[in-house]
Amino acid sequence: MxxxxxxxxxxxxxxxxxxxxxxxxxxxxxxxxxxxxxxxxxxxxxxxxxxxxxxxxxxxxxxxxxxxxxxxxxxxADACVAYSGTSQPPVLKNRSECLLKAYGSNNRIIYGSGRITPTSEVESYCETLFSDEKVAYVDVRSATNNCFTFRITRRNDPSSR
Ligand SMILES: [Zn+2]
Structure with a gap:
């Protein structure tokens, strides 16, 4: 996907x-x-x-x-280029896992979706989550500190933060 x-x-x-x-x-x-x-x-x-x-x-x-x-x-602090790649961003390269949580179009957590996920399985878990039409986007957060890292949407979905 x-x-x-x-x-x-x-x-x-x-x-x-x-x-x-x-x-x-x-x-x-x-x-x-x-x-x-x-x-x-x-x-x-x-x-x-x-x-x-x-x-x-x-x-x-x-x-x-x-x-x-x-x-x-x-x-x-200095200007940098917004990430726009189509594969997993480099920010995950030194992390073994992250927290994924799915949200609906009302920007509320879809209960049951939150999971500490190995970084190698982020895409496959997103595929599972996005198979549910209720899922508007998936937020990727730090597995240890819960800090928001980036958002994943279906390609060409204009939902952004
Ligand atoms: Zn930067």
Whole structure:
């Protein structure tokens, strides 16, 4: 099944880089990547060791409602290219597993879909989830910290965050 891997919206990322308030109403914090687990949610790759990065609160949902979790994310402090590939983003290459959760078009969790998934089985589990028409998208999160990493949709589905 063709899948689309969606990073955070480039316009939103550009605004955060220029000091716009994050999901908590605060400007992003500036830090330096230690190179060992600072995935950028825009280029969907690890921020290189020593590179400047931003830490901010983000809520990958269109409106406030009980399921609209906000959490911390990292971004390259400098401009980077939004991930647009058709295969698993490099951000998963150093991870053995991640948390997958399916959501309906109402942006609420589809109970029973959440599963810690080996990264080698992300696509096959998505195929299973997307066989249910109720599933609008699947969020990929850190298996250990629950941080939102990116969203997967059926190819050509305009749902984005
Ligand atoms: Zn980046």
């Amino acid at each position: 063709p899948l689309t891997y969606q990073p955070y919206d480039s316009d939103w990322v550009a605004a955060i880089r220029s000091g716009a308030p994050d999901a908590n109403g605060q400007p992003a914090e500036r830090s330096i990547s230690d190179g060992g687990g600072n995935p950028c949610r825009h280029c969907l790759d690890e921020i290189p060791k020593g590179a400047p990065m931003l830490i901010c609160a983000a809520r990958p949902f269109p409106e406030l409602q009980p399921y609209a979790e906000a959490g911390p994310i990292f971004l390259c």
